[in-house]
Amino acid sequence: MSFPSSSHLHDVVIAGAGPVGLFLACELALAKLDVLVLERADRPEAPLKAPPLGTRGLSVATAEALYRRGLLDPLVAAASTPRKAQAGHFAGIAIDPAKIDPTRWKYRLPNPASANFAADMSSVESVLAARAVPLGVAIRRGHTVTGLDDHGDAVTVHAGGHAFHAKWLVGCDGGRSAVRQLAGFEFPGTEPEFTAYSALVEMADPGKLPPGRHATPAGFYMNEPGRIAIADFDGGAFDRSQAITPEHLQAVLRRVSGTDVTLSAVHLATSFTDRARLATTYRQGRVLLAGDAAHIHSALGGQGLNAGLGDAMNLGWKLAATVHGNAPAGLLDTYHAERHPVGEWLLDWTRAQAAVMRPDAHGRALEGIVRALVDTPDGATWFAEQLWGLSLRYDLGGSHPLVGHSAPDFELPDGSRLASHLSTGAGVLVDCDASSPLRHAIAPWHDRIRHVTCGASNALGLAALLVRPDGFVAWASDKAAVASEVEAAALRWFGRPSHAISSDRRR
Numbered sequence: 001m002s003f004p005s006s007s008h009l010h011d012v013v014i015a016g017a018g019p020v021g022l023f024l025a026c027e028l029a030l031a032k033l034d035v036l037v038l039e040r041a042d043r044p045e046a047p048l049k050a051p052p053l054g055t056r057g058l059s060v061a062t063a064e065a066l067y068r069r070g071l072l073d074p075l076v077a078a079a080s081t082p083r084k085a086q087a088g089h090f091a092g093i094a095i096d097p098a099k100i101d102p103t104r105w106k107y108r109l110p111n112p113a114s115a116n117f118a119a120d121m122s123s124v125e126s127v128l129a130a131r132a133v134p135l136g137v138a139i140r141r142g143h144t145v146t147g148l149d150d151h152g153d154a155v156t157v158h159a160g161g162h163a164f165h166a167k168w169l170v171g172c173d174g175g176r177s178a179v180r181q182l183a184g185f186e187f188p189g190t191e192p193e194f195t196a197y198s199a200l201v202e203m204a205d206p207g208k209l210p211p212g213r214h215a216t217p218a219g220f221y222m223n224e225p226g227r228i229a230i231a232d233f234d235g236g237a238f239d240r241s242q243a244i245t246p247e248h249l250q251a252v253l254r255r256v257s258g259t260d261v262t263l264s265a266v267h268l269a270t271s272f273t274d275r276a277r278l279a280t281t282y283r284q285g286r287v288l289l290a291g292d293a294a295h296i297h298s299a300l301g302g303q304g305l306n307a308g309l310g311d312a313m314n315l316g317w318k319l320a321a322t323v324h325g326n327a328p329a330g331l332l333d334t335y336h337a338e339r340h341p342v343g344e345w346l347l348d349w350t351r352a353q354a355a356v357m358r359p360d361a362h363g364r365a366l367e368g369i370v371r372a373l374v375d376t377p378d379g380a381t382w383f384a385e386q387l388w389g390l391s392l393r394y395d396l397g398g399s400h401p402l403v404g405h406s407a408p409d410f411e412l413p414d415g416s417r418l419a420s421h422l423s424t425g426a427g428v429l430v431d432c433d434a435s436s437p438l439r440h441a442i443a444p445w446h447d448r449i450r451h452v453t454c455g456a457s458n459a460l461g462l463a464a465l466l467v468r469p470d471g472f473v474a475w476a477s478d479k480a481a482v483a484s485e486v487e488a489a490a491l492r493w494f495g496r497p498s499h500a501i502s503s504d505r506r507r
């Protein structure tokens, strides 16, 4: 290592105390790693994190991840937005909840996380920080990451005039990620078609701007009391490093709406574009990326935070096992293998919405077709699956249709639910056959896999399933399960049992 051996070596340094960095910090600290988070901002509070502009739609997949770590209730309590299930929309085309057919989701059981919800960024971050700090995470605010050296077996990170050393560095520092740039990750993608604005405003002559959402020849605008949203198909021409002046916002609103409305006050404004880029790899040496640092795209349909939190849930246990030295070969590489396709899907999901919203004859034609599809039970159910994160299936091999999906939240005979057994970050073997030999088969992994029995009443026809720490099914069987199959799945995802590792070390 080419840094002073007397220096403290953290297990992981995370750049960025946004929601993704903080959630990852919680995951790593749950596994008892030494974690340092370096954050550019001096203070966690910022006007754009508070409602309404800081409000984010969170999917069922995100609700499940938080629920499995005991974070859903604290977040719902902290968020000032009342919890209200919404079916969602695609390019502004609302999904009718009455047309969604949940009977098609054979392996989903009703549970406290089965609805999407909204929460503001301040609440998300404060709940995650409140969990991370007692777990031992150190958060240093006012520390902008400005440099890094990957030594091959450790990384030195330069921030706030200091050098910090870690076995691993994860860039969770947002769309303009310094870590991504400093480490030289490739970040290809597509250029924007529009600039979108969201602002809290007052109008001198509110009667001039019709309320509601309106498509126009220049884009679209939405007018709600005290708030406007605009998409200006300007090719993403607005220089987003500049402040959004009231004059600029008014000019854009007038052009897009075709009115001469006057803004008498602009209290808060933000902008984004549909520029879409994705890191070609999520890991380079000792440096990893998660969240917006790995993928940028428009905020249409609200998916970025959901994807980022999914990255963190997927990476946390894999990186922890790698640091602890008990990860099976290649486990860390499955982070890229599983999450990069999610990033690709996400970029295409937002690109497709931009195409549907294009203010020309092609866009209108496409919109009409999508609207008709969304209006069918098949369409509404399919769009809901995508929007809520239910369609996510990792390609983990295996023939059972449940493998790679989020595990059903079984209610167990003692009244507990599966989610509560995942709260420590361990894996779980759910055994639906009380006489099966599986308890003994996984005993050597007792420090990493818990065994629970599932009452036959809600077993969904399953005999047993092995659930990874992130709540995804690694292996499942409908028939009386064979111990060797479970052992093979445990070896693949949890590595060799501790006694085998320690006897190797003694040799």
Ligand SMILES: Cc1cc2nc3c(=O)[nH]c(=O)nc-3n(C[C@H](O)[C@H](O)[C@H](O)COP(=O)(O)OP(=O)(O)OC[C@H]3O[C@@H](n4cnc5c(N)ncnc54)[C@H](O)[C@@H]3O)c2cc1C
Binding pocket: 015, 016, 017, 018, 019, 020, 021, 038, 039, 040, 041, 055, 056, 057, 058, 143, 144, 145, 146, 172, 173, 174, 175, 176, 177, 178, 179, 198, 270, 271, 272, 290, 291, 292, 293, 299, 301, 302, 303, 304, 305, 306, 307, 308
């Ligand atoms: C208007 C709008 C609406 C949205 N709506 C939704 C929605 O409904 N649902 C949804 O899922 N997503 C939504 N998103 C996207 C979502 O906000 C982002 O995907 C999410 O915030 C990404 O989280 P992150 O932690 O990766 O990055 P960020 O939230 O950007 O956090 C990055 C952190 O890193 C810090 N940082 C930056 N550079 C450095 C550095 N060099 N050193 C140290 N720290 C640094 C920053 O200060 C920040 O705290 C929306 C986005 C916008 C703009």
